[in-house]
Amino acid sequence: MLIIKLAVRNILGAGLRTWLNVFILSLAFLTIVGVQGLLQGFNQQAMDAMIDMELGGGQFWHRRYDRYDPLSIENAHEKMPESLTRLIRKGEATAILMTSGAIFPEGRIQSVVLKGIDPAQTLLDIPSAILQTHGEGDIPALIGSRMAKEARLEKGEVVTLRWRDIFGTFDATEIVVAGIMSTSVQSVDSNQIWIPLDTLREMIQAPGQATLVVLSKNLRNIPPDDGVFVFRDLDFLLKDLTAFIKTKSAGSSILYVLLLFMSLLAVFDTQILSIFRRRKEMGTLMALGMPRTAIIGLFTLEGALHGVLALAMAAVYGVPLLALAAVKGIALPSMTESIGLAIADTVYPAYGAGLVLGTTFLILITVTIVSFLPTRRISRLKPTDALRGKFT
Amino acid sequence: MEDQILIATERLVKHYPMGKHLFTALNDITITFKSREFTGLVGPSGSGKTTLLNIIGALDSPTRGLVRVMGQDTGTLSHKQAARLRSIYLGFTFQTYNLLPVYTVYENVEFPLLLLDMAPAQRKKAVLQALEWVGLMDKQKSRPSQLSGGESQRVSIARAMVKAPKIVLADEPTANLDAANSHNILQMMIKLNEELGTTFIFASHDDKVIGYLKRKITLTDGKVVEDARMDLPEGRNTC
Numbered sequence: 343m344l345i346i347k348l349a350v351r352n353i354l355g356a357g358l359r360t361w362l363n364v365f366i367l368s369l370a371f372l373t374i375v376g377v378q379g380l381l382q383g384f385n386q387q388a389m390d391a392m393i394d395m396e397l398g399g400g401q402f403w404h405r406r407y408d409r410y411d412p413l414s415i416e417n418a419h420e421k422m423p424e425s426l427t428r429l430i431r432k433g434e435a436t437a438i439l440m441t442s443g444a445i446f447p448e449g450r451i452q453s454v455v456l457k458g459i460d461p462a463q464t465l466l467d468i469p470s471a472i473l474q475t476h477g478e479g480d481i482p483a484l485i486g487s488r489m490a491k492e493a494r495l496e497k498g499e500v501v502t503l504r505w506r507d508i509f510g511t512f513d514a515t516e517i518v519v520a521g522i523m524s525t526s527v528q529s530v531d532s533n534q535i536w537i538p539l540d541t542l543r544e545m546i547q548a549p550g551q552a553t554l555v556v557l558s559k560n561l562r563n564i565p566p567d568d569g570v571f572v573f574r575d576l577d578f579l580l581k582d583l584t585a586f587i588k589t590k591s592a593g594s595s596i597l598y599v600l601l602l603f604m605s606l607l608a609v610f611d612t613q614i615l616s617i618f619r620r621r622k623e624m625g626t627l628m629a630l631g632m633p634r635t636a637i638i639g640l641f642t643l644e645g646a647l648h649g650v651l652a653l654a655m656a657a658v659y660g661v662p663l664l665a666l667a668a669v670k671g672i673a674l675p676s677m678t679e680s681i682g683l684a685i686a687d688t689v690y691p692a693y694g695a696g697l698v699l700g701t702t703f704l705i706l707i708t709v710t711i712v713s714f715l716p717t718r719r720i721s722r723l724k725p726t727d728a729l730r731g732k733f734t
Numbered sequence: 735m736e737d738q739i740l741i742a743t744e745r746l747v748k749h750y751p752m753g754k755h756l757f758t759a760l761n762d763i764t765i766t767f768k769s770r771e772f773t774g775l776v777g778p779s780g781s782g783k784t785t786l787l788n789i790i791g792a793l794d795s796p797t798r799g800l801v802r803v804m805g806q807d808t809g810t811l812s813h814k815q816a817a818r819l820r821s822i823y824l825g826f827t828f829q830t831y832n833l834l835p836v837y838t839v840y841e842n843v844e845f846p847l848l849l850l851d852m853a854p855a856q857r858k859k860a861v862l863q864a865l866e867w868v869g870l871m872d873k874q875k876s877r878p879s880q881l882s883g884g885e886s887q888r889v890s891i892a893r894a895m896v897k898a899p900k901i902v903l904a905d906e907p908t909a910n911l912d913a914a915n916s917h918n919i920l921q922m923m924i925k926l927n928e929e930l931g932t933t934f935i936f937a938s939h940d941d942k943v944i945g946y947l948k949r950k951i952t953l954t955d956g957k958v959v960e961d962a963r964m965d966l967p968e969g970r971n972t973c
Contacts, residue, residue, distance in 0.1 A: 344848055344851070348848070351836075351837070351841065355836030355837055355841075356836050622832065623834060626828075628817065629791070629826050629828075629832070630821070630826070630893075631817050631818065631819075631820040631821025631824075631846065632817060632821075632849055633818075634814070634817070724795070725794070726794040729828070
């Protein structure tokens, strides 16, 4: 009880020094939570964007379709079973037909994946309606901004497209860039050309066929597999992204530790310097008859109380700041597209309970330890040495 | 009571490492201090005064020899026991005052009583009494940084005296004080010595202190070269 009373008295008595320490510590806490929240927001948004633009509520894949084998695309399409066409008619699913091809922008050759999509679909966030509104003549194509940049294509430009039909015969035509969509999902953008589904079916002579069928996110009753089209749930479809996030999480854990280390370095310095500066005070306490264990307890408790005050201070000015960031989002520069993960223009940080509680715990433990260690060392000195301000 | 031996040293030796050599701070000191003494350890710098004071106060340990304080062999005490000895029986004043900087004058003086777990009402009474002794009632709420050297030393004395210890060990109590302040403080100590029966042991080479001593122990090169009873000076009892 005495130690608590003295620790509170010391902390309040130290005035500005205390509040400076507390402010730095609260900044460290907020920095860690803020940056980690941003990373968690990245991950969550990447997943949401993929679901909204590509994956829907799950997909039925043609049994020969293998997303890791580009050569499988040629033969991975067939007529859909009635169960799936019924869903498509009801607007609870949409068909995608895929084939490989090449375009020749500015005389260069560039391999592409041609994807046929129903222009009237609203299930995916792809602005396929652009394909619907385009006039007669050339085949309208929708591409992503990344693709447009890579191929140096602009809206309205015409480019030659070559492909093979289901009999292996090469054919070519002109397509016109009807629209350029901005998307954070690379797999619907890079080297992808979206054209109307029926047009692609005609081009490769595959009427009524599809490579995969995307289901609505709201669909509850998934039809059974028919042996030709196999259901792939979101766990399967997001496997790569989940693995990628896990890899990134390992990286972000290092970042977390680094941030924690850097932030606490300031606190560490402040605490260590503060405690070493107070070694004469410890010597005085020893001379006045305070036992060694009580001195260690007093200074350690002071450190821990700094942590508690910092958390309280962080809550006062940090919660509104972090909440604002979570609601309004943080705008990112376009260069972040090259990071390798789908990143939107605005990232909305997500602060999990684990992150906040874990960081709180870590801060408290670290502050307590950095207070305990130097105090223990000084308290081992003879009182005369501590009074003289000796280190060893 | 007059003859009770509070402190006894036997063949006390203290060496300090100084480079590759050992510096002998105390060399075969055998000495006793009785209750109600007002004794000074005098001698030039480096003669061993402060070292002897620190060893008596269980703040330092001897290289060889024995020290008994209040019947306890300080060489055999644990840290906790030594802290308890200091807390109950000993009061210290330091040349540099060593006041706790973030505490007020009141809190500094109160601190030893907190360690003794004294009841709040009793504690307050003792602190105010100690502050009255040293004439600092009007500075209760001041912090050490707001005090003059003389005032700081008086706080240091009040802190040493507040628990009415058996022994006060004072290291150069007047070193940073002007003549007027020195005399005020010494007269106050004499008053406490006579009213409360507290034993005072000073380490000092200040002539002003020496003039007030009942007993003067002269140290040179770590040895006692003179141990003399002093005649009470004129006005010795004037406070």
